[in-house]
Amino acid sequence: MINLRDHHEKEIKWKNSTLRNVKNQGAKIAGFFALLFMLAVLVSIFGYILHGGASHITLRMFTTYGNTTTGGLLNAIIGTWLLVGMGLLFSVPSGVLGALYNVQSTSSTRIRSVTRLFTDILTSVPSIVIGLFGYLVLVIRFDMGFSLLAGGIALGIMMLPYVMRISEISMKNVPQEQVNNAYALGADRIQVASRIYLPQARAGIISGILLAIGIAAGETAQLLYTAGWNNALPSGFMKSQVAYLTYVVWYGINQPSSYAHELAFASALILIIMVTVLISISKFVGRKRV
Amino acid sequence: MEISKLSVRAGQKTILDNVDINIYRNRVNTIVGPSGGGKSTFLKCLNRLAELDRNYRVTGEIFLEGKNVREYGEIELRRRVGMVFQRPNPFPMSVYDNVAFGLRLQGNVKKDEMDMMVSSSLQEAGLFDEVSDNLKRPASTLSGGQQQRLCIARALILRPAVLMLDEPTSSLDPVAKGKIEELMLELKERYTVVLVTHDIGQARKVSDYTSLLFNGKIVASGEGKDFLERTSDDTMKAFLGDLTA
Ligand SMILES: Nc1ncnc2c1ncn2[C@@H]1O[C@H](COP(=O)(O)OP(=O)(O)O)[C@@H](O)[C@H]1O
Ligand SMILES: [Mg+2]
Numbered sequence: 001m002i003n004l005r006d007h008h009e010k011e012i013k014w015k016n017s018t019l020r021n022v023k024n025q026g027a028k029i030a031g032f033f034a035l036l037f038m039l040a041v042l043v044s045i046f047g048y049i050l051h052g053g054a055s056h057i058t059l060r061m062f063t064t065y066g067n068t069t070t071g072g073l074l075n076a077i078i079g080t081w082l083l084v085g086m087g088l089l090f091s092v093p094s095g096v097l098g099a100l101y102n103v104q105s106t107s108s109t110r111i112r113s114v115t116r117l118f119t120d121i122l123t124s125v126p127s128i129v130i131g132l133f134g135y136l137v138l139v140i141r142f143d144m145g146f147s148l149l150a151g152g153i154a155l156g157i158m159m160l161p162y163v164m165r166i167s168e169i170s171m172k173n174v175p176q177e178q179v180n181n182a183y184a185l186g187a188d189r190i191q192v193a194s195r196i197y198l199p200q201a202r203a204g205i206i207s208g209i210l211l212a213i214g215i216a217a218g219e220t221a222q223l224l225y226t227a228g229w230n231n232a233l234p235s236g237f238m239k240s241q242v243a244y245l246t247y248v249v250w251y252g253i254n255q256p257s258s259y260a261h262e263l264a265f266a267s268a269l270i271l272i273i274m275v276t277v278l279i280s281i282s283k284f285v286g287r288k289r290v
Numbered sequence: 291m292e293i294s295k296l297s298v299r300a301g302q303k304t305i306l307d308n309v310d311i312n313i314y315r316n317r318v319n320t321i322v323g324p325s326g327g328g329k330s331t332f333l334k335c336l337n338r339l340a341e342l343d344r345n346y347r348v349t350g351e352i353f354l355e356g357k358n359v360r361e362y363g364e365i366e367l368r369r370r371v372g373m374v375f376q377r378p379n380p381f382p383m384s385v386y387d388n389v390a391f392g393l394r395l396q397g398n399v400k401k402d403e404m405d406m407m408v409s410s411s412l413q414e415a416g417l418f419d420e421v422s423d424n425l426k427r428p429a430s431t432l433s434g435g436q437q438q439r440l441c442i443a444r445a446l447i448l449r450p451a452v453l454m455l456d457e458p459t460s461s462l463d464p465v466a467k468g469k470i471e472e473l474m475l476e477l478k479e480r481y482t483v484v485l486v487t488h489d490i491g492q493a494r495k496v497s498d499y500t501s502l503l504f505n506g507k508i509v510a511s512g513e514g515k516d517f518l519e520r521t522s523d524d525t526m527k528a529f530l531g532d533l534t535a
Binding site: 177178181182185186187188191196199 | 337339342365366368369372373375377379381382391392395396441444445448
């Protein structure tokens with residue numbers, strides 16, 4: 001009897017495995033073509049921008065301020081980082097704390113699924129809508145004007161779900177037994193967060209932050225409504241507009257000046273290098289086991 | 291410790307059902323029983339770790355040194371009732387930092403005092419001689435048996451009154467297992483030991499008081515190493531028969 005059943009199970013396993021093999025082969029081929037397609041797209045984007053941008057990049061672009069049609073890009077480069085930095089200031093503490101809350105809360109799963117829903121919705125809100133919100137609420141209602149603060153918060157809103165989700169995922173990977181053991185040794189919630197979750201999830205949190213920076217640095221829509229443009233650096237957090245690279249791309253390309261086009265291509269090149277580097281680092285950091 | 295009418299429910303399921311047990315000072319108190327019988331849950335009630343899980347509803351009384359465990363703060367209770375988990379799970383830190391963990395949670399301890407506590411805990415756990423050449427090595431470089439003794443040292447640094455061991459040898463090889471069994475006999479000189487195991491042989495070797503936990507119920511309990519043979523209880527016999535056949 002038992003032998004018979006064993007034999008039968010083996011046969012089923014064998015059938016399943018051949019079926020799986022066929023499926024695997026199909027998936028491999030489809031995956032290969034998808035990869036090829038993505039590679040082609042990436043190479044042509046890089047090639048196009050390199051061709052348009054690299055030849056026109058001059059040292060002067062990195063050392064002088066400009067107004068998108070004349071001068072350099074220094075104000076836009078610094079402005080981009082200021083805006084991203086401000087976005088980090090808003091998104092990292094709240095994202096990491098939110099993730100900690102979600103993994104640690106013993107409270108009802110209902111609260112957790114509601115926060116999950118919010119982060120999911122937030123990731124898919126079009127950036128132009130966040131821009132509009134920023135304009136109506138931050139720029140007008142809170143009277144910040146087009147400014148570093150308004151732009152930074154608008155970017156922060158966009159970065160928050162990335163920081164939070166990736167932090168949460170890497171915190172979920174911390175073995176529950178270690179968490180329980182820390183409690184069993186008399187740790188309180190905050191100590192479990194600071195001595196178990198944060199150090200062990202550090203690599204994941206950093207990779208989430210880098211990814212969020214990479215994405216935020218390349219955003220335009222919400223900044224159009226909240227940051228404005230400045231031919232120099234902003235003079236304060238509020239009511240002083242800020243320059244940023246994507247604006248140069250967006251604006252310069254429509255100008256009837258070849259130098260404006262060159263600036264636009266140069267900005268695009270700088271952006272794409274920045275984003276590529278950040279996302280590569282984020283992958284690398286994320287993979288490293290600490 | 292005295293445990294009376296301890297019941298734990300999770301949803302519709304009854305995990306522990308009216309458990310009455312006494313835990314005797316400076317003895318190895320053993321809970322044996324098949325997997326899923328509620329042994330781990332029982333231990334988690336003694337240090338109120340069960341409260342971390344909102345699914346659990348715990349009723350009944352547990353007394354530590356005459357005082358209800360609910361009257362201790364959770365943290366104070368957990369310092370007095372130490373726990374070692376089934377699988378060795380050192381934190382990803384050095385040997386030294388692992389052992390020091392519990393004491394550091396309580397605030398600043400002077401370096402020489404900490405050094406002393408760490409080495410004495412490692413000594414009590416029978417690990418000191420094997421690691422003393424380099425306490426800064428990552429805990430993950432130790433063998434499974436060494437890691438489990440490290441976890442014992444980590445619990446001992448708090449000088450608990452009671453040390454609970456949840457199937458501490460189930461993932462270890464026979465040699466490492468033997469070492470921990472010997473260790474338990476030494477530890478009971480200074481601590482009250484609560485051992486959970488599904489290994490009857492282990493209970494025979496080390497146990498002073500043994501209870502059989504079956505489907506959430508204590509179905510037999512008694513004193514002495516040969517209790518397991520003497521028992522006339524049918525469930526106990528069936529369980530023993532199961533394991534020895
Ligand atoms: N968090 C939980 N929620 C619901 N049921 C649980 C939970 N933890 C354990 N159980 C159930 O309680 C029973 C006893 O588990 P456990 O105490 O781990 O037994 P043992 O340690 O004896 O193997 C098992 O049937 C298990 O499925
Ligand atoms: Mg168990």
